[in-house]
Amino acid sequence: MVEVTCPHCSEELELPDGAFGEFECPMCGEEFVWGQQPVEVVYNLPKEKGLTKVILNIFAFWTGFTLFATIGLIVGLIVAIYFFALILGGLAN
Ligand SMILES: [Zn+2]
Numbered sequence: 001m002v003e004v005t006c007p008h009c010s011e012e013l014e015l016p017d018g019a020f021g022e023f024e025c026p027m028c029g030e031e032f033v034w035g036q037q038p039v040e041v042v043y044n045l046p047k048e049k050g051l052t053k054v055i056l057n058i059f060a061f062w063t064g065f066t067l068f069a070t071i072g073l074i075v076g077l078i079v080a081i082y083f084f085a086l087i088l089g090g091l092a093n
Pocket residue numbers: 006007008009010011025026027028029030
């Protein structure tokens with residue numbers, strides 16, 4: 001057990017070892033946050049989520065870019081072949 005001082009009424013409370021999160025003070029009924037662990041958990045979780053999000057964004061961006069480049073290449077080839085055929089046809093006449 002750990003002894004905690006309520007930030008609202010300054011009464012001493014007992015919490016289980018390693019406890020963290022929101023607690024309701026039995027003396028004054030006010031809620032307070034206790035523990036060092038949630039700070040780490042809260043700090044680490046968005047970091048991993050953020051990194052995953054960044055990787056997903058890069059992947060999505062790269063997929064989009066590759067798709068765009070492939071379509072651009074195909075359209076460019078068709079246009080080039082069309083103009084080449086047009087020039088050849090013009091020369092033949
Ligand atoms: Zn209290």
